[in-house]
Amino acid sequence: xxxxxxxxxxxxxxxxxxxxxxxxxxxxxxxxxxxxxxxxxxxxxxxxxxxxxxxxxxxxxxxxxxxxxxxxxxxxxxxxxxxxxxxxxxxxxxxxxxxxxxxxxxxxxxxxxxxxxxxxxxxxxxxxxxxxxxxxxxxxxxxxxxxxxxxxxxxxxxxxxxxxxxxxxxxxxxxxxxxxxxxxxxxxxxxxxxxxxxxxxxxxxxxxxxxxxxxxxxxxxxxxxxxxxxxxxxxxxxxxxxxxxxxxxxxxxxxxxxxxxxxxxxxxxxxxxxxxxxxxxxxxxxxxxxxxxxxxxxxxxxxxxxxxxxxxxxxxxxxxxxxxxxxxxxxxxxxxxxxxxxxxxxxxx
Numbered sequence: 001x002x003x004x005x006x007x008x009x010x011x012x013x014x015x016x017x018x019x020x021x022x023x024x025x026x027x028x029x030x031x032x033x034x035x036x037x038x039x040x041x042x043x044x045x046x047x048x049x050x051x052x053x054x055x056x057x058x059x060x061x062x063x064x065x066x067x068x069x070x071x072x073x074x075x076x077x078x079x080x081x082x083x084x085x086x087x088x089x090x091x092x093x094x095x096x097x098x099x100x101x102x103x104x105x106x107x108x109x110x111x112x113x114x115x116x117x118x119x120x121x122x123x124x125x126x127x128x129x130x131x132x133x134x135x136x137x138x139x140x141x142x143x144x145x146x147x148x149x150x151x152x153x154x155x156x157x158x159x160x161x162x163x164x165x166x167x168x169x170x171x172x173x174x175x176x177x178x179x180x181x182x183x184x185x186x187x188x189x190x191x192x193x194x195x196x197x198x199x200x201x202x203x204x205x206x207x208x209x210x211x212x213x214x215x216x217x218x219x220x221x222x223x224x225x226x227x228x229x230x231x232x233x234x235x236x237x238x239x240x241x242x243x244x245x246x247x248x249x250x251x252x253x254x255x256x257x258x259x260x261x262x263x264x265x266x267x268x269x270x271x272x273x274x275x276x277x278x279x280x281x282x283x284x285x286x287x288x289x290x291x292x293x294x295x296x297x298x299x300x301x302x303x304x305x306x307x308x309x310x311x312x313x314x315x316x317x318x319x320x321x322x323x324x325x326x327x328x329x330x331x332x333x334x335x336x337x338x339x340x341x342x343x344x345x346x347x348x349x
Contacts, residue, residue, distance in 0.1 A: 015062050016261075023059030026052045026071055033078050037085050042145065046152045049079050053159050064228040065265075069105070076101050079156060086149035092137040097153060099130035100160030107167060111229045115329035116308060120171040123164045131157060169292060174307070174328050177288045183309050184284050186322055190216070190313045191283035195251065195273035198260040203249070203273055205317065212247040213320075213344065214313040215332060218286055218306045219252045222262045223295045226329060227252075227308065231266055233331050238269055240334050244341050246312070251275050253299045253306060281306040312337050314344050 029052035036045035052075045060068035076097055083093040103126035107114045114122070134153055144150055184190065194204040208214050217234065219227040231250065234241075238248055248270035252259065259272040273280075278300070281287045286307040290296040296303040308329035312321035321337050323330040 019059050019062035022055040023063070023068060023071060026055035026059055026075065029055060030071070030075055030078055033082070037078070037082050040085065042082060042086055043148055045082050045085075046148055049075065049082055049152070050155045052078070053155060057159055057163070061225070062223075064225045072101065076156070079153070082152065083149065086145045086152075087141070087143040088149065089137055089141050092133050092141075093153075096130040096133040096137070097156055099133075100127050100157060100164065103127050103130075104160060104163055104167075108226065108229050111226060111329070112233060112331040112333070115327045115331075116226060117171045117175050117326075117328045120168055120175075123167060127157075127161060127164050173290070173292050174288075178307070178325065178328065181325075182285055182288070182307055183322060183325060184311060184319050186319055188319050190311065190317050190319050191280070192317070193280040193283070195275055195280060196256050197271040197273055198256055198263045199271075200256050203271055205313070208247055208313075208315070209317055210315050212245055213315060213341065214247050214249055215241065215337075216284075216311045216313055217248065217250045217332075218281060218284065218309050219250060220290075220305050220308055221252055221295060221299070222254045222258050228262075228266065230308070230329065230331055231268060234270070235266065235268055237334060244334065244338070246334075246337075246341070249273060251280055251306070253278060253281070275306070278304060278306065284309070284311070312340060320344065 029048045033045045033048035033052060036042070036048060053072075056068065056071040056075050059065075060072050080090075080094055080097050083097065084090055103123040106122060106126070134157070138150060190205065192205045194202055197203050205214065205216075217230070219230065221227065234248055241248055250268075250270065250272040252272060253275055254262070254272075255276055256274045259274055262268075263272055275281050276299070278287050286309055287304050288307050289303055290305045291303045293303075293305070296305050299305060309325075310323040310330070310332045311319050312332070314320050320340050321332070323332055
């Protein structure tokens with residue numbers, strides 16, 4: 001087990017370095033593709049656009065940074081320019097190139113409303129609309145300069161389609177896993193724990209007893225793009241939570257070194273605790289098998305990871321609120337728990 005944890009930490013850092021290199025290659029490919037479009041060397045432009053697409057997506061998948069999102073978006077814009085130069089109808093090529101990318105971003109942008117499992121039909125529907133528009137142009141537009149121009153968008157459909165399918169499949173798998181119930185319920189006593197934070201300091205739930213309410217947030221891991229979105233959302237609201245005496249604590253399966261890097265990159269002002277053996281995750285009834293995810297095998301031989309969930313624990317160690325079990329990965333907002341906080345304060349006054 002310790003070997004797996006150590007090896008995983010090293011693998012994460014290596015992947016990050018490779019992803020950053022891919023990002024640089026993608027940026028250069030975008031510049032070259034733009035120049036080739038300007039020179040009307042379209043076949044070469046299509047090649048560099050395709051290189052840019054896949055390298056920027058590697059950059060996006062393994063870093064989840066804003067720069068990666070911007071790079072991927074610019075890559076799609078350059079593809080539209082290539083299509084326009086080849087004689088494509090802009091009213092069609094703009095939506096069918098951009099819509100699949102937008103479909104990928106929809107769940108990230110509206111994470112608080114969609115989470116991991118809500119309205120899973122949305123991304124496939126947007127994708128199918130894009131494919132229909134592409135098919136329509138192939139049918140009516142005979143003015144595209146070459147067959148290369150007609151085939152070129154398929155690379156964008158493949159890249160985006162694969163990632164959209166992955167989101168859909170993951171959501172379906174999670175929904176199947178939770179049919180038998182999961183997680184703690186309001187009114188139960190929160191299992192106590194002591195874990196190492198990203199600074200290798202021990203943090204115990206009992207540290208907050210009688211002093212602070214705790215919003216305990218379980219995430220699937222550093223590799224999870226939606227977990228990054230979730231943590232950024234909590235970061236925006238963390239000051240408001242502190243004003244109401246709510247202390248944010250995140251629990252994930254990564255070792256402390258990985259958590260430290262993630263906390264630095266996201267500039268978090270709350271702790272990420274390392275539950276590498278998933279003992280705390282299991283005590284909160286959130287440990288699930290995720291054999292469909294490649295990352296799950298990094299944590300243990302059983303391919304288990306935490307199920308995303310959040311719990312409001314009062315000063316006495318009692319769970320007073322749980323995130324919606326039907327909307328896995330729901331972001332708990334202060335407005336959701338404010339009446340409960342008022343009730344707690346009233347009872348303790």
